[in-house]
Amino acid sequence: MSASTQTHPNAKIAKVSQMRKITRRGFLQASSVLAGVASAGVAAAESHPPSWRGDTRVEQIATNCEMCFWRCGVMAEVADGKVLKLQGNPNHPLTKGQLCARGNAGTQLLYDPDRLKYPLIRRGKRGEGKFRRASWDEALDLFAARLKELKQKYGPESIGFLPHGVAPGFFGTLMKAYGTPNVAEPAFAQCRGPRDVGYQLTFGRPVNSPEPIDLEEAKCIVLIGSHIGENVFTSQVTNFIAGLQHGAKLIVVDPRFSTAASKADWWLPIKPGTDLALLLAWINVLISESLIDKDYLDQYAIGLKELTEHVKEFTPEWAEPITQIAAARIRETAHAMADAKPAVAVHPGRHVTWYGDDTQRARAMAILTALLGAYGRKGGMFLPSKLKPGRIPLPSFPESERGRADGGGTRFPLAAEESQGLSHTLVQATMTGSPYPIKGWIVYGQNILESIPQRQNTLKAIEQLEFMAVVDVLPVEQTNYADIVLPEATYLERYDPPAIVTTSKRPYVAIRQPAIEPMYESKPGWWIAKQMANRLGLAEYFPWKDPDDHLARLIAPLAVNLAELKSLGAVSFDGHPYIEDRKEEDGPLFPTQSGKIEVFSSVLSDLKFDPLPKFSTVEQPPPGYLRLIYGRAPMHSFARSENNSWLDDLMPENQVWINTPIAATFGVRDGQRITLENQDGAKSLPIAVRATEAIRKDCAYMVHGFGTLGQGLTKAYKKGASDTQLITRVAIDPITGATGMRVNFVRVLPANGERS
Numbered sequence: 001m002s003a004s005t006q007t008h009p010n011a012k013i014a015k016v017s018q019m020r021k022i023t024r025r026g027f028l029q030a031s032s033v034l035a036g037v038a039s040a041g042v043a044a045a046e047s048h049p050p051s052w053r054g055d056t057r058v059e060q061i062a063t064n065c066e067m068c069f070w071r072c073g074v075m076a077e078v079a080d081g082k083v084l085k086l087q088g089n090p091n092h093p094l095t096k097g098q099l100c101a102r103g104n105a106g107t108q109l110l111y112d113p114d115r116l117k118y119p120l121i122r123r124g125k126r127g128e129g130k131f132r133r134a135s136w137d138e139a140l141d142l143f144a145a146r147l148k149e150l151k152q153k154y155g156p157e158s159i160g161f162l163p164h165g166v167a168p169g170f171f172g173t174l175m176k177a178y179g180t181p182n183v184a185e186p187a188f189a190q191c192r193g194p195r196d197v198g199y200q201l202t203f204g205r206p207v208n209s210p211e212p213i214d215l216e217e218a219k220c221i222v223l224i225g226s227h228i229g230e231n232v233f234t235s236q237v238t239n240f241i242a243g244l245q246h247g248a249k250l251i252v253v254d255p256r257f258s259t260a261a262s263k264a265d266w267w268l269p270i271k272p273g274t275d276l277a278l279l280l281a282w283i284n285v286l287i288s289e290s291l292i293d294k295d296y297l298d299q300y301a302i303g304l305k306e307l308t309e310h311v312k313e314f315t316p317e318w319a320e321p322i323t324q325i326a327a328a329r330i331r332e333t334a335h336a337m338a339d340a341k342p343a344v345a346v347h348p349g350r351h352v353t354w355y356g357d358d359t360q361r362a363r364a365m366a367i368l369t370a371l372l373g374a375y376g377r378k379g380g381m382f383l384p385s386k387l388k389p390g391r392i393p394l395p396s397f398p399e400s401e402r403g404r405a406d407g408g409g410t411r412f413p414l415a416a417e418e419s420q421g422l423s424h425t426l427v428q429a430t431m432t433g434s435p436y437p438i439k440g441w442i443v444y445g446q447n448i449l450e451s452i453p454q455r456q457n458t459l460k461a462i463e464q465l466e467f468m469a470v471v472d473v474l475p476v477e478q479t480n481y482a483d484i485v486l487p488e489a490t491y492l493e494r495y496d497p498p499a500i501v502t503t504s505k506r507p508y509v510a511i512r513q514p515a516i517e518p519m520y521e522s523k524p525g526w527w528i529a530k531q532m533a534n535r536l537g538l539a540e541y542f543p544w545k546d547p548d549d550h551l552a553r554l555i556a557p558l559a560v561n562l563a564e565l566k567s568l569g570a571v572s573f574d575g576h577p578y579i580e581d582r583k584e585e586d587g588p589l590f591p592t593q594s595g596k597i598e599v600f601s602s603v604l605s606d607l608k609f610d611p612l613p614k615f616s617t618v619e620q621p622p623p624g625y626l627r628l629i630y631g632r633a634p635m636h637s638f639a640r641s642e643n644n645s646w647l648d649d650l651m652p653e654n655q656v657w658i659n660t661p662i663a664a665t666f667g668v669r670d671g672q673r674i675t676l677e678n679q680d681g682a683k684s685l686p687i688a689v690r691a692t693e694a695i696r697k698d699c700a701y702m703v704h705g706f707g708t709l710g711q712g713l714t715k716a717y718k719k720g721a722s723d724t725q726l727i728t729r730v731a732i733d734p735i736t737g738a739t740g741m742r743v744n745f746v747r748v749l750p751a752n753g754e755r756s
């Protein structure tokens with residue numbers, strides 16, 4: 001039986017469809033201001049007729065933001081075909097009129113002079129970055145011809161599709177119709193995958209995005225490596241602040257004194273790589289001191305007996321030397337959670353691919369949530385509601401004879417299903433030609449040289465390609481290696497599939513529609529995919545006429561008026577977020593195999609993995625090296641926003657945080673430019689040191705996304721340093737295949753000069 005004809009093991013667990021210290025009060029006040037416009041009320045539907053600015057007629061076009069992936073509601077103020085300003089859309093049920101700095105700066109993406117403006121065809125050697133201008137017809141004809149040729153020579157599986165975001169969804173349909181199962185985006189293997197699998201194994205559903213964490217109603221908030229406030233999603237920050245304003249206790253586990261840690265009741269500066277030991281000790285305290293929500297667990301959970309036996313030895317005293325957190329502190333924080341139960345929001349995190357034990361750590365977090373009776377309860381995690389959009393009937397997709405090349409569903413049994421895939425193993429398959437040759441890549445809306453670790457492998461894989469196409473808004477680094485570059489319209493110029501969101505207390509539909517016509521010769525993704533389908537004889541997979549037709553078909557069963565949706569931008573529905581609100585039509589409470597919370601996982605047991613999470617030690621930095629950790633800043637979204645002029649003004653480059661006495665041992669001082677070198681000899685671009693007591697002595701920290709080597713990004717080119725360029729090795733999670741990336745160590749070298 002080929003891999004493609006086996007049932008994907010995920011089917012067993014239900015289908016995945018999807019220091020500077022300031023006072024706490026001061027932070028809350030300041031953050032309220034930063035959070036922007038207050039709620040206008042979820043149901044406060046109002047239309048947005050044209051208005052006047054002086055003599056200029058101004059229209060308000062409702063859409064949603066793509067400066068990150070929270071998709072906040074936006075009102076674009078448009079006059080004479082120009083977007084003058086972006087504001088939050090008060091009708092949006094989740095984000096209620098808020099935009100962050102990045103959202104406000106969306107106009108600077110739209111009007112970025114570095115944008116890709118017309119199709120390009122390579123004329124120099126691959127990687128030389130020499131292109132000639134082409135018409136869309138010429139570029140698409142060539143694109144289609146190369147896809148046909150590769151299919152003929154190597155089979156449809158020889159094409160790898162590497163997308164990110166919402167817009168590539170149309171192209172994803174095209175790739176399925178073409179017949180390749182090799183689709184891989186970083187959202188799973190480099191970000192949320194292990195978390196979603198861990199929670200799905202336990203509760204029967206993934207966490208999803210936006211995360212359904214009831215921060216505003218919580219009496220205790222637990223953040224493990226999540227630095228809310230530096231990592232900004234508007235509604236999440238607002239709800240976090242609301243929870244603190246209501247008096248929620250805050251426990252922050254982080255090797256770094258983050259902004260969130262500075263507001264915490266308990267900051268636990270954990271030794272990196274030992275979070276699972278802390279979680280097991282907390283679980284031990286809750287069980288051994290009878291602090292669990294027994295009634296809830298008796299009614300909804302299985303496996304408590306096995307868990308009780310399993311954690312007996314994992315006392316706080318056992319965890320203290322491992323985590324370097326005092327046993328008394330571990331007990332105290334476990335008691336704080338117990339006192340607040342069930343209103344305990346244990347945030348499952350978002351970027352969770354750290355040490356290769358990530359699914360098991362997520363399982364431990366899910367189990368902790370269950371023991372506190374917090375899943376489906378006010379102040380804990382709330383439940384998604386049902387919202388069933390229309391389906392556009394399509395012909396069946398061809399089955400692949402050879403199955404996936406990335407090992408998903410076979411080597412990594414609980415990897416993402418085909419539509420998300422494992423990017424780094426797809427890279428390896430391309431590099432080695434095993435299990436079969438992959439000779440073409442289509443990269444869409446992501447910078448693979450910064451989003452996928454081990455860029456040395458990505459570059460070697462590119463050498464094996466006979467064809468590479470890049471579809472993007474900006475000339476990100478890998479465009480240099482492409483045969484064809486297609487300029488996509490920005491999110492303010494295009495229609496994308498609507499956001500149909502169930503992980504909000506009020507589920508909703510929100511649209512993305514063009515505020516203005518695409519500039520230059522850029523085209524929206526839906527148009528590119530439809531044009532390619534016509535050329536490849538696959539038009540039957542795109543039976544809708546235009547975006548309005550597509551949208552109307554999707555919202556038909558939801559009884560939403562198309563004109564109203566286009567005017568308001570979002571329409572919400574009643575939700576049933578807590579167990580006591582559930583209705584029959586919401587489906588099972590816990591869609592696991594057993595219909596219960598599976599504290600003991602029979603799925604993992606059947607697959608010969610530990611059915612209950614176990615701690616194992618991770619490699620420590622050698623003498624003279626620090627563990628490289630990384631995170632986010634509120635004014636940037638990965639490598640997506642560094643070329644944005646307003647955001648560049650706010651934060652032009654990153655710094656490397658090093659503990660002050662440790663910096664002194666390296667002979668460097670605060671503000672000095674240095675070079676980092678990792679255990680494999682990979683060197684960073686010059687980066688300024690932030691010598692601070694706000695980080696443990698065994699780590700170095702930087703904000704992700706800087707140090708691009710794409711010369712076409714004139715603002716961002718070679719500014720700051722890239723953590724990805726120092727991540728030359730990874731620890732693979734054996735359950736999901738995701739890449740743990742906090743396993744690289746760096747040392748400080750003298751500066752090798754200023755930025756070149």
Ligand code: SF4
Binds near residue numbers: 069071099103637
């Ligand atoms: S959080 Fe900011 S960048 Fe992200 S979608 Fe919302 S406004 Fe845009």
